[in-house]
Amino acid sequence: MPNSKDKEAFLAVYKLIEGEIVSDIRNLPALSDGVKQQLIDYYSECLPYTVPGGKMTRGLTVIKGVEVLRGRELTEKEYKDAAILGWLVEWLQAFFLVADDIMDASITRRGSPCWYKVPNVTQDNAINDALILENMIYQTLRRHFKSHPSYVQLLELFIDTTFQTEVGQHIDTNGTPYADGKRAPLDLSRFTLDRYQGCVRYKTCYYSFYLSCALALSYCGYDPESDEGKALYKKAEDVCMILGEYFQIQDDVLDAFAPPEVLGKIGTDIEDAKCSWLVCKALELVNDDQRKVLVDHYGKHDPEGVQKVKELYKELKLEEMYHAYEEEQKTACDELISKIEPENFQELFKFLLGKIYKRQK
Template sequence: MSTDKAAFLSIYKQIESDLLSDISNLPGLSSELKRQLIEYYSTCLPYTVPGGKMTRGLTVIKGVEVLKGRALTEEEYKHAAILGWQVEWLQAFFLVADDIMDASITRRGQPCWYQRPNVTQDNAINDALILENMIYQTLRRHFKSHPSYVALLELFIDTTFRTEIGQHIDTNGTPYAEGKRAALDLSRFTLDRYRGCVRYKTSYYSFYLSCALALAYCGYDQDSDEGKQLYQKAEDVCMRLGEYFQIQDDVLDAYAPPEVLGKIGTDIEDAKCSWLVCKALEMVNDDQKQILVNHYGRHDAEGVQKVKELYKELKLEELFHEYEEEQKKKCDELIAKIEPESFRELFTFLLGKIYKRQK
């Protein structure tokens, strides 16, 4: 049941219906204005929230299941699925905003939300904020009387803050000297910056949040001795999983075809502080570095190709495969230390989802 996408999607429809009802019940608006709002968000929500692999959401259900050590009751499944969908809602909020910041064209094989007809960039920014607010509307609706309500709220608040710090490190890691796009300061592309960005922008919301929500829902208190140890071990594994996942993402951005990846990779054009460019800068000679100086961060197809050829010359893809096997081994070692043993199954599940993924 925990990985049944059809059952999970049925919960999404219930949440969507409730949220649209909230809009229709807003006081002081004419029936015509409400009709327009419902029409707009009846398109926005299914376009931006479902449609991905849903691993983050399904992980919450899997986590509750392994912590309970049995099949979930109907109510437990519904609660876990609702929490899982709130992680997917958080993802939607981040992606709608991130696509605008990166001037991306496609997401999940279709135009980014802000690129849609009749959706302006200004509307999309507001839509991202509404998607975030809907998380708290839903949590209040279903968990206000639950003993873990405050813990669940705090996990979303803390994770959102950390992810936004990571986004700042990422966007501020496009280091144009004195604000001039013509002069790219490559000295700020370091693995130190990269690791800080990954930890905060990816690891917490993509891995740790789902595991921590399962712990909180099942009554594990972060301040108790047992709870503190469980949350810490979960965080240790998730930080490593997140770094591995993001480095995979960077490699796929450069090497995977768009029809497989589901989006057009633009890290080179956007001058992203990616693992590939950070590793390249550690390895290049002066002539090779000049290729990056001349072409990294420019929207020029020929220049992008020259950067990719440099990556090939430096054998960065081969280096990644070595790194991948090393990370798999380290993750297995960390997972083996987790108690209770049943909880290990959750992290084995997560590692299995990303090991050697192709998109």
């Protein structure tokens, strides 16, 4: 984990961005002072509630990436730039999480009620807040990087990653089809590892891992069209796809088995009929009687049924299978990282792997 000094410096940059956004609201034309103050009061609560508060690994990875690529301690300007880009990744995360919690009807996030569950927010407001959080990324990017030589490249990374993640979200939320606005009968044939891997690549790998690495490369002037640049971005993508799949499978296992007070949220993958690694693996292993447990209980908001599904996972020894998979992925990542040139760039991926290996929340 980052030390307290790292966190303090990083959070100070968050406060800078928040202050700039509040100032933008204050300067909106053709609004009365009363309306402006209402907006300022509302978003002065929304932003610190939804944006900071997580582990901040995505944001800190941008700073780490710029450091290893520069091969030295960053100047004050470089640190500020890298931290702003890092916070914009965290802003993207906030946009996704606010929307995702509504889609999944989740209850808690980071140990507190989901934003749409906060009194006086309402689901309608929270949907609009997710859209505003997304827009704030581009306001801030334009404010700080419009004159930077890599501005267009940085901009396109956020646009491309948002599209990729939303494709992944569609795959995730449509594991069970709907007809006339109602959920169709559960179709277990849709829960395959092939579908799962496609979902993970687009929903998790790009925004949780690749984006931070690519932003660091772009900020440091690596052209994705040059031979050297192409090779570096491709190596980063290759490692990030493995790390992202490992991270998401880890997330699925924690959703089912980690205590909510440790995880920081109440897992709902079973109730929400998610195409998780656990159900995909279970369907490869079950006999007819075990399959009936999934048919009868998967995707239903029934605590007893959810518990029966979890008991089936334990009966199939899926946790043990996951731990074996985890060690295989660690070995595969180590080997892939060791082949990256320049050698100092390896430190970024070692940093990322260290953040997720055997994590508990």
